[in-house]
Amino acid sequence: MKPFSFESIIAWQKAHQFTKMVYLVTKDFPEDERFGLTSQFRRAAVSIGANIAEGYKKLSKVDKLRFFNISQGSLAECMNYIILSRDIGYMDDSDYNILHKMAEEVARLLSAYSNGVINNNGITD
Numbered sequence: 664m665k666p667f668s669f670e671s672i673i674a675w676q677k678a679h680q681f682t683k684m685v686y687l688v689t690k691d692f693p694e695d696e697r698f699g700l701t702s703q704f705r706r707a708a709v710s711i712g713a714n715i716a717e718g719y720k721k722l723s724k725v726d727k728l729r730f731f732n733i734s735q736g737s738l739a740e741c742m743n744y745i746i747l748s749r750d751i752g753y754m755d756d757s758d759y760n761i762l763h764k765m766a767e768e769v770a771r772l773l774s775a776y777s778n779g780v781i782n783n784n785g786i787t788d
Contacts (some may be wrong), residue, residue, distance in 0.1 A: 669719040671695070674772035678712040679735070685741065688758045692748070700753070704744040710737035713771065715776075724780055731777045742766050753763045 669675050685708040685773045711734045718730025748754040754762075773778045 664775075665683050669716040672715060672719060673716045674769060674776045674777065675712055677769045677772055678715060680703070681741075681762070681769050682708040684762060684765060686750075689760065690755060692753050696753070700744065700748065704741065704748070707737045707740040707744065710734070711741070711773075715773070724783070726734075728777060731773060731780070734745055734773055735770070735777075738766060738770055 683703060684704075688706055692701045709757045714730045714734040714737065718734070721727045721730060742763070745754070745759060745766065749756070749759040
């Protein structure tokens with residue numbers, strides 16, 4: 664891992680783990696959901712980490728926060744898919760609990776990171 668890279672952001676690391684878990688869980692979704700729920704869920708999950716990475720390189724607070732907010736929106740979208748997937752029987756309670764807990768952790772970390780940028784607590788990159 665590079666010392667001054669988005670990869671050093673704990674929120675990104677946890678988002679990356681969450682995305683990998685989404686891919687593992689959705690591989691067992693019905694084939695007829697390949698271009699539906701599976702695709703939407705995966706795309707939203709990928710967007711979380713991608714927007715953290717992109718926001719990390721933005722120079723202004725406003726730009727950084729815009730991308731972090733997009734990540735938060737994608738995470739909320741994933742939370743919807745987690746609930747829906749469980750409710751329609753595509754996901755068991757174990758996977759639901761794991762993904763739900765992971766999503767909550769990413770949300771907490773992303774919020775803390777965003778607040779750090781807002782308060783400019785030494786975060787300049």
